[in-house]
Amino acid sequence: MLSYIARAAARILLTFLVVITLAFAATRLSGNPIDYIAGQGLTQEDRALLIRYYGLDRSVAEQYLAFLKSFFDGEFGLSYVERRPVSVVVAERIWPSLQLLLSSVALTLALSIPLGVLAAIWRNSWVGSAIMSFAFLFYAVPNFVLATFMILVFAYWLNWLPVVGNGSWAHFIMPTIAMSGILIAGLTRFTRNAMLDVLGQDFMRTARAKGLTETEVIFRHGLRNASITILSVIGLQVAGLAAAGSVVVESIFSWPGIGELLVRSAILRDYPVLQFGVIAVSAAVLLINVLVDIAYGFADPRIRFGKA
Amino acid sequence: MSALLSVRDLSIAFGSHRAVEGLSFDVAPGETVAIVGESGSGKSATSLAIMRLIEREGGSIVNGSMQFGEAERIDLATADEATMRRVRGNRIAMVFQEPITSLNPVMRVGDQVAEVLIRHRGLSRKDALAEAERAFEHVHIPDPKKRLHQFPHELSGGLRQRVMIAMALACRPRLLIADEPTTALDVTTQSEILTLIRSLQKEIGMAVLFITHDMGVVAEIAERVVVMRKGAHIEAADVATFFSNPRTSYSRQLLAATPKLGSGAPEAPALSAPVLEVKSLSTSFAASALRGSSRTMAVNNVSITLGKGETLGLVGESGCGKSSLARSILRLVEPETGEIHLAGRDWLRLSSDELRAARRDAQMVFQDPYASLNPRMAIRDAITEPAQIHKLVSARDARDLAVRLVERVGLDADSVDRFPHQFSGGQRQRLAIARALSVQPKLIIADEAVSALDVSIARQVTDLMLELQRSEGVSLLFISHDIAVVERVSHRVAVMYRGEIVETGRTDDVLGAPRHEYTRRLLSAVPRPPLPAPAFQSRRRNDMNARSVLPGDRIHALETLNG
Structure with a gap:
C-alpha cells in the first residue's frame, strides 16, 4: 500500500x-x-x-x-502590470473562482443525477425521451453561446439579472448556468447509461426478491453502484470545468476569478501572472483528481482493498 | 396434507414467445421438489413467476394461478405489488445461481442480510445486524462477527452462497426457491451447500423448490421431480420412481445423457512416443499488480506426458491452476522454470518467430462458445483463419477447407456462409473444434470445453471429440472440473490441487482407487444419480466400487435427442 x-x-x-x-x-x-x-x-x-x-x-x-x-524557492515574481507579487494577485482570485465552481458543481449534481436516474427508469416512456432530448440539446450548445443568449434575454431584454461582477446572489445565476450547461447534459446522459447497466444486474433482482420497495431497490442498490462510474466522470468533468470553462465564462461575465485573470494576463503578456495562474489551475486539476481517486476508494470497496 | 404452493395451468410469455405453457404442480409444506430441464425449458421463468419478478425480466404471466399459503391462501399470479413485497424475502425467499453477481458488490454482507430483517421484521439496524450475525452462525459461516463487515469480493464462492442462504432464510420463509444454487460452485463446495440446505430445511420446516439441470443434485436433495422441456411439463414423479423407472422417453434421454462417475474410461490407445512432455514446469503471477511484491505459484513443479492419440484429463477445482497450466504449455503466459517438449521441439527454447510457426501443432478450444468466435466473421473465415495464418491454405481454397471442416464436425456445408449468432451453443463449440482442426494439430487443449453446455449437447460434443481423436490421431488435454465428464473421455487422469499435480494415472485406477487424500475428497463430493430401483435406498456417497448403469442404450438415445 x-x-x-x-x-x-x-x-x-x-x-x-x-x-x-x-x-x-x-x-x-x-x-x-x-x-x-x-x-x-x-x-x-x-x-x-x-x-x-x-x-x-x-x-x-x-x-x-x-x-x-x-x-x-517560493519566489514567483512580480506582476509586470500590477507591480505586486503574483502570489497575491492570483490568491485573491481563488475564492471567487471556487465559489463559481462549487455552485456549478452543486447545480450539476442536483439536476443531472435525478434526471439521469429518471431517464433510465422511464427509458421507454415520453419522460425518458424528453429528458434525453433536452440533454442532447444542451450538450450541443457551447457555453459562450449559452452565456451570450442568456445575457441577451435576461439582462438586455428583460432586465432581470445583472451581467458584470459577483456582487450578489443574482450575479451567480447566469455564470453558474453557463458553466454547468454542458456538464448537466453530459452527466445526465452518463448517469442514465450507468443506471441502465446497473438495472440489469443480478443483485438488483436479489434486492427485489428481498421484498424491498422499488425506491429502495433503485437508490440503495442501484444508484449506490452506479455512483462509482458516475464519480469517475464527475472528476474528469469538474477538472475540465475548472480549467477551460472558467476561462470562457469568467471572461464573458467579468467574474473576478482566475480564468478572467488568465485571459487578461495573456493579452497583456504578463508572464509571471500567466505562468503562476496556469500552474495554480493545473494544481487545482491535479488536486481534484487526487480527491476523486480517494472518493473512488470510498465508493468502491474492491478498490479500497487493493483488488480490481 | 394440502399443498403449500399449487401452480395450475401456468403460462408465461416473453413477448410473443411462450416460455412456459400450462404448467401445473404442487409443493407440500416441508417438501423438496426439483424442477429439472435443460436451458430453454422454462424452469427459471417458472421460479421468477412465483416471485412475480418475471415482469422485471420482460415476461408476463398470461394464464393460470399460483395459490400459496397454509391458513390463508393468496394467488401469487394476481396479487398486487404491495402484497408481493410482503411475501418476497419473508414467506418465499430465493437463492440464485451466481453468488458473486447476486450480491451487491458495494454493500457489506452484514447489511445485505440485515436489510431483509429491517424490511420484514421492523428491526433497528443494530438489532438486525445482531440477528444477521446469528443467521451467519446458522449457515456455518466461520467468524461471523468479522464477516458481517466484509464485502462480497472478500469472500470465497462457497461463503458467498452461504451469505445468500442466510439472507434468504433470515425471516424463516415457508418456501425457498433455489435456482441452480450450486451450478457455479466446485463439487466439494456444492456438496457442503446441499447438505446445509437439507439440514436447515429440516430445522425450519420449510419447503424447497430446487431448480436444476443436474441429475446428480436432484438425487441428492429432492423428494419429487418435475421434468420440463421447452416450457411444457413432461412428467412428475417421486425421485425414486423417477430414477428407477422414468415414464417418458425424454426423461430417459436426459438420464442417459447425464455423465455418471464410474461408467468407465475409454480404452487406451497403443503406446507411442509422447507428443507432449512437460517436466517440472512452474509459472507464477504477481499477487497484486498494485503491490507487486509477493508472487503466487499458479503452476508448481508440474510434470505430465501425453502420447499420440491419447487423452489426458486434468481435473481440479476452480483456481487450482488448470487453466494456467494450459496457458503455460502454449506459452500464452511464460513459464518460469521447467521444460516442455511438444511435437519434437524444445518448446521453451523457441524464439518468438519459431514459436509462432510452431503453434500450429497445438490448438485450443475454450469454454465459452459465445465469446470465442468473432461475431463479425463469417464461419468460413473464422474456422480457416488459423490455416490461413500458417499459410496452409490459399484464400481461394479456404472455403473448400471450411466446408470439409464443418462436415467433419457434423454440421451442414452451408453453415460456412453463416455467422456465429445463427448457431446454438453446441454448434458453436463444434465450430471451435473445426477451427482447431484446420491446422491439423498434434495437440488440442480443451479448457472446460463442454462446461457451458447442456448435458445432452455436452455429450454429443465429447462424443465428437473422441471420434475425431480416433480418426485424426490427435492428442487431447481435456481440462474440466466435472470428473464424470473427464472419466468418459480420458485414458489417463491428472488431479491438480493448488498448482500441483497430486495424483496421475490410468483413469480407472485413479478414480477407482484414489491414493491421494484430495482425490478422495473430490470424488466423494460428486453427486451421483442413483442406480435403478432397489439400490436407490442406500445412497452410496463413498462407495467407489458401485458403478451405476442406466437402462437404455445411451448412444442410441443420444442420436434421437435434439439435433
Missing part, C-alpha cells in the same frame, strides 16, 4: 513538473513582453536595460533553470 502511495505521489510530482515546464515554454513562444509593458516611445537603451533586468537576454535554458529555482 505504501509503495502505491509513493508511486502515486511520484506520478503527481512528475505531472506537475511537466505543467510548470509547459507553462514556461508557452509564455516564451508568444513574443517579447517588454514591448507590451513599456508601451511605445521607449528608447533602445531603456529597452535593453529592461530586457537585462528581467533576464530575457539570457538563453532559454538559463531562464528555465532560473525559473525553476525561484519557483521552488
Whole structure:
C-alpha cells in the first residue's frame, strides 16, 4: 500500500513538473513582453536595460533553470502590470473562482443525477425521451453561446439579472448556468447509461426478491453502484470545468476569478501572472483528481482493498 | 396434507414467445421438489413467476394461478405489488445461481442480510445486524462477527452462497426457491451447500423448490421431480420412481445423457512416443499488480506426458491452476522454470518467430462458445483463419477447407456462409473444434470445453471429440472440473490441487482407487444419480466400487435427442 502511495505521489510530482515546464515554454513562444509593458516611445537603451533586468537576454535554458529555482524557492515574481507579487494577485482570485465552481458543481449534481436516474427508469416512456432530448440539446450548445443568449434575454431584454461582477446572489445565476450547461447534459446522459447497466444486474433482482420497495431497490442498490462510474466522470468533468470553462465564462461575465485573470494576463503578456495562474489551475486539476481517486476508494470497496 | 404452493395451468410469455405453457404442480409444506430441464425449458421463468419478478425480466404471466399459503391462501399470479413485497424475502425467499453477481458488490454482507430483517421484521439496524450475525452462525459461516463487515469480493464462492442462504432464510420463509444454487460452485463446495440446505430445511420446516439441470443434485436433495422441456411439463414423479423407472422417453434421454462417475474410461490407445512432455514446469503471477511484491505459484513443479492419440484429463477445482497450466504449455503466459517438449521441439527454447510457426501443432478450444468466435466473421473465415495464418491454405481454397471442416464436425456445408449468432451453443463449440482442426494439430487443449453446455449437447460434443481423436490421431488435454465428464473421455487422469499435480494415472485406477487424500475428497463430493430401483435406498456417497448403469442404450438415445 505504501509503495502505491509513493508511486502515486511520484506520478503527481512528475505531472506537475511537466505543467510548470509547459507553462514556461508557452509564455516564451508568444513574443517579447517588454514591448507590451513599456508601451511605445521607449528608447533602445531603456529597452535593453529592461530586457537585462528581467533576464530575457539570457538563453532559454538559463531562464528555465532560473525559473525553476525561484519557483521552488517560493519566489514567483512580480506582476509586470500590477507591480505586486503574483502570489497575491492570483490568491485573491481563488475564492471567487471556487465559489463559481462549487455552485456549478452543486447545480450539476442536483439536476443531472435525478434526471439521469429518471431517464433510465422511464427509458421507454415520453419522460425518458424528453429528458434525453433536452440533454442532447444542451450538450450541443457551447457555453459562450449559452452565456451570450442568456445575457441577451435576461439582462438586455428583460432586465432581470445583472451581467458584470459577483456582487450578489443574482450575479451567480447566469455564470453558474453557463458553466454547468454542458456538464448537466453530459452527466445526465452518463448517469442514465450507468443506471441502465446497473438495472440489469443480478443483485438488483436479489434486492427485489428481498421484498424491498422499488425506491429502495433503485437508490440503495442501484444508484449506490452506479455512483462509482458516475464519480469517475464527475472528476474528469469538474477538472475540465475548472480549467477551460472558467476561462470562457469568467471572461464573458467579468467574474473576478482566475480564468478572467488568465485571459487578461495573456493579452497583456504578463508572464509571471500567466505562468503562476496556469500552474495554480493545473494544481487545482491535479488536486481534484487526487480527491476523486480517494472518493473512488470510498465508493468502491474492491478498490479500497487493493483488488480490481 | 394440502399443498403449500399449487401452480395450475401456468403460462408465461416473453413477448410473443411462450416460455412456459400450462404448467401445473404442487409443493407440500416441508417438501423438496426439483424442477429439472435443460436451458430453454422454462424452469427459471417458472421460479421468477412465483416471485412475480418475471415482469422485471420482460415476461408476463398470461394464464393460470399460483395459490400459496397454509391458513390463508393468496394467488401469487394476481396479487398486487404491495402484497408481493410482503411475501418476497419473508414467506418465499430465493437463492440464485451466481453468488458473486447476486450480491451487491458495494454493500457489506452484514447489511445485505440485515436489510431483509429491517424490511420484514421492523428491526433497528443494530438489532438486525445482531440477528444477521446469528443467521451467519446458522449457515456455518466461520467468524461471523468479522464477516458481517466484509464485502462480497472478500469472500470465497462457497461463503458467498452461504451469505445468500442466510439472507434468504433470515425471516424463516415457508418456501425457498433455489435456482441452480450450486451450478457455479466446485463439487466439494456444492456438496457442503446441499447438505446445509437439507439440514436447515429440516430445522425450519420449510419447503424447497430446487431448480436444476443436474441429475446428480436432484438425487441428492429432492423428494419429487418435475421434468420440463421447452416450457411444457413432461412428467412428475417421486425421485425414486423417477430414477428407477422414468415414464417418458425424454426423461430417459436426459438420464442417459447425464455423465455418471464410474461408467468407465475409454480404452487406451497403443503406446507411442509422447507428443507432449512437460517436466517440472512452474509459472507464477504477481499477487497484486498494485503491490507487486509477493508472487503466487499458479503452476508448481508440474510434470505430465501425453502420447499420440491419447487423452489426458486434468481435473481440479476452480483456481487450482488448470487453466494456467494450459496457458503455460502454449506459452500464452511464460513459464518460469521447467521444460516442455511438444511435437519434437524444445518448446521453451523457441524464439518468438519459431514459436509462432510452431503453434500450429497445438490448438485450443475454450469454454465459452459465445465469446470465442468473432461475431463479425463469417464461419468460413473464422474456422480457416488459423490455416490461413500458417499459410496452409490459399484464400481461394479456404472455403473448400471450411466446408470439409464443418462436415467433419457434423454440421451442414452451408453453415460456412453463416455467422456465429445463427448457431446454438453446441454448434458453436463444434465450430471451435473445426477451427482447431484446420491446422491439423498434434495437440488440442480443451479448457472446460463442454462446461457451458447442456448435458445432452455436452455429450454429443465429447462424443465428437473422441471420434475425431480416433480418426485424426490427435492428442487431447481435456481440462474440466466435472470428473464424470473427464472419466468418459480420458485414458489417463491428472488431479491438480493448488498448482500441483497430486495424483496421475490410468483413469480407472485413479478414480477407482484414489491414493491421494484430495482425490478422495473430490470424488466423494460428486453427486451421483442413483442406480435403478432397489439400490436407490442406500445412497452410496463413498462407495467407489458401485458403478451405476442406466437402462437404455445411451448412444442410441443420444442420436434421437435434439439435433
